[in-house]
Amino acid sequence: MPLLLVASPKGGVGKTTVSAGLADAFARAGRRVIALDLDPQNALRLHFGVPVQDHTGFVVALPRGADWRAFLRPTESGVLLLPHGGCDLRSALDLHAAIGREPDLLAAPVRQMLAESGTIVVADLPPGASPVLAALAPLASLVLVVLLPDSASTALLPEISQGRFLGRGTLAALGAPPLYVVLNQVDHASALSRRTAEAVARHLGPRLLGAIAREDSVPEALAWQRPLLRHAPGSAAARDLADLSAAVLPLLQPTTAPAPAAAAAPPILGIG
Numbered sequence: 001m002p003l004l005l006v007a008s009p010k011g012g013v014g015k016t017t018v019s020a021g022l023a024d025a026f027a028r029a030g031r032r033v034i035a036l037d038l039d040p041q042n043a044l045r046l047h048f049g050v051p052v053q054d055h056t057g058f059v060v061a062l063p064r065g066a067d068w069r070a071f072l073r074p075t076e077s078g079v080l081l082l083p084h085g086g087c088d089l090r091s092a093l094d095l096h097a098a099i100g101r102e103p104d105l106l107a108a109p110v111r112q113m114l115a116e117s118g119t120i121v122v123a124d125l126p127p128g129a130s131p132v133l134a135a136l137a138p139l140a141s142l143v144l145v146v147l148l149p150d151s152a153s154t155a156l157l158p159e160i161s162q163g164r165f166l167g168r169g170t171l172a173a174l175g176a177p178p179l180y181v182v183l184n185q186v187d188h189a190s191a192l193s194r195r196t197a198e199a200v201a202r203h204l205g206p207r208l209l210g211a212i213a214r215e216d217s218v219p220e221a222l223a224w225q226r227p228l229l230r231h232a233p234g235s236a237a238a239r240d241l242a243d244l245s246a247a248v249l250p251l252l253q254p255t256t257a258p259a260p261a262a263a264a265a266p267p268i269l270g271i272g
């Protein structure tokens with residue numbers, strides 16, 4: 001079943017907001033959804049009503065070999081939440097080092113989640129390159145990169161459009177999941193924001209899957225600790241999020257396209 005990684009080379013661009021919004025939108029579309037927080041900030045839970053004082057979570061329990069099922073939290077929106085869990089700087093570093101040494105520490109339980117029929121796993125990643133991204137990219141159906149319509153983001157576009165964000169060289173090209181971009185916080189009132197968004201759209205073409213308006217309804221939804229589509233369903237940002245989820249969902253379906261005609265391709269000796 002599909003794994004959607006929400007990632008970015010940049011921090012503070014809206015990865016957690018988009019992860020929570022998409023997980024909620026998929027649940028509204030009738031899908032079983034696990035929202036997995038892989039960022040030591042432990043912030044995804046806040047979008048689903050978990051009290052700030054509640055620090056329990058799955059990822060911090062990984063080194064103990066804990067069963068992820070024991071950490072699943074049902075939420076009002078129907079999303080099954082797997083919080084990261086609270087941790088200090090030292091344990092966050094230790095955890096990343098352990099996943100760097102042994103990617104299966106994280107990849108094995110995520111494979112089990114993906115084996116559950118009909119389930120979409122939406123994973124919120126920490127900013128930038130991380131052992132978590134390296135461990136899960138080979139399992140992902142799609143990587144959604146969140147960027148802002150600003151110069152710091154556009155400076156990173158070549159790294160993203162040439163695939164370097166997920167690795168280098170031919171091996172990365174063979175193993176890398178499809179990568180798409182969403183532009184978040186497009187400010188309709190700012191000429192620079194609009195012009196930058198238009199330039200990004202021209203540069204990325206179909207790789208740009210969506211754009212979300214900058215709006216107070218988004219931080220307000222977080223302050224109320226509920227997903228945006230629930231908090232302000234009529235807002236422009238909520239409509240943009242719904243459009244994004246409608247664009248992402250079909251890309252998460254297993255492909256049903258018929259295999260290419262055998263005559264068109266040369267034989268691959270021994271294996272096909």
Ligand SMILES: Nc1ncnc2c1ncn2[C@@H]1O[C@H](COP(=O)(O)OP(=O)(O)OP(=O)(O)O)[C@@H](O)[C@H]1O
Pocket residue numbers: 010011012013014015016017018039041043125126127184185186212213214215216218219220222237
């Ligand atoms: N479309 C939007 N309009 C207005 N504010 C937004 C929008 N999207 C996100 N924000 C706000 O921007 C801030 C950062 O968002 P978020 O935490 O989702 O980013 P992030 O990429 O997950 O950050 P980090 O790299 O720290 O994990 C939050 O305060 C959020 O409410």
Ligand SMILES: [Mg+2]
Pocket residue numbers: 015016017039041043124125
């Ligand atoms: Mg975040």
